[in-house]
Amino acid sequence: xxxxxxxxxxxxxxxxxxxxxxxxxxxxxxxxxxxxxxxxxxxxxxxxxxxxxxxxxxxxxxxxxxxxxxxxxxxxxxxxxxxxxxxxxxxxxxxxxxxxxxxxxxxxxxxxxxxxxxxxxxxxxxxxxxxxxxxxxxxxxxxxxxxxxxxxxxxxxxxxxxxxxxxxxxxxxxxxxxxxxxxxxxxxx
Numbered sequence: 001x002x003x004x005x006x007x008x009x010x011x012x013x014x015x016x017x018x019x020x021x022x023x024x025x026x027x028x029x030x031x032x033x034x035x036x037x038x039x040x041x042x043x044x045x046x047x048x049x050x051x052x053x054x055x056x057x058x059x060x061x062x063x064x065x066x067x068x069x070x071x072x073x074x075x076x077x078x079x080x081x082x083x084x085x086x087x088x089x090x091x092x093x094x095x096x097x098x099x100x101x102x103x104x105x106x107x108x109x110x111x112x113x114x115x116x117x118x119x120x121x122x123x124x125x126x127x128x129x130x131x132x133x134x135x136x137x138x139x140x141x142x143x144x145x146x147x148x149x150x151x152x153x154x155x156x157x158x159x160x161x162x163x164x165x166x167x168x169x170x171x172x173x174x175x176x177x178x179x180x181x182x183x184x185x186x187x188x189x
Contacts, residue, residue, distance in 0.1 A: 039093055040142060044085035045084070045085025058097065064187075064188050065105075065185045066106070067188075069109035102145075104180050106173050107147065109149075117163070118130065120162035121133075123157075124156075133164060136164050137165070140166030141166075151171075
């Protein structure tokens with residue numbers, strides 16, 4: 001690369017950096033001050049009251065699948081796990097009986113480790129603890145079916161005996177999605 005090409009690349013990068021740094025273009029943090037504890041999961045899945053134009057009937061029956069593939073930063077829970085708690089909290093608060101809410105959580109990729117017990121998690125990351133484990137325990141206790149992708153488990157060296165109580169192993173995430181949808185579950189994107 002000659003000096004003219006390097007200069008042009010430098011100019012493009014500087015222009016991009018300047019555009020990103022423009023006043024008023026910065027990302028704004030979400031305002032969670034209106035969110036409160038829900039009726040089922042008090043520590044997770046905070047919810048806000050909404051005057052919905054699409055009301056939820058107490059006779060509604062949900063069969064939904066959540067897809068978790070991203071892990072969590074130290075001190076945080078896996079965001080999708082928290083979204084499952086929020087989904088249950090929102091709908092119970094809206095009048096849907098908890099027994100009418102069937103949730104399957106399919107976990108793969110980096111999120112896989114957050115379904116493991118303390119010993120297995122320590123093998124993966126000895127510097128931290130699995131902050132999602134208490135939430136996983138609560139999800140299972142409230143009837144959420146959690147499947148770990150078997151392909152991700154093998155790729156990461158996770159044995160079935162490494163899983164938190166109640167977590168199930170599927171052949172793959174792809175199979176879990178296909179089989180659950182054939183059983184009438186709807187994938188929440």
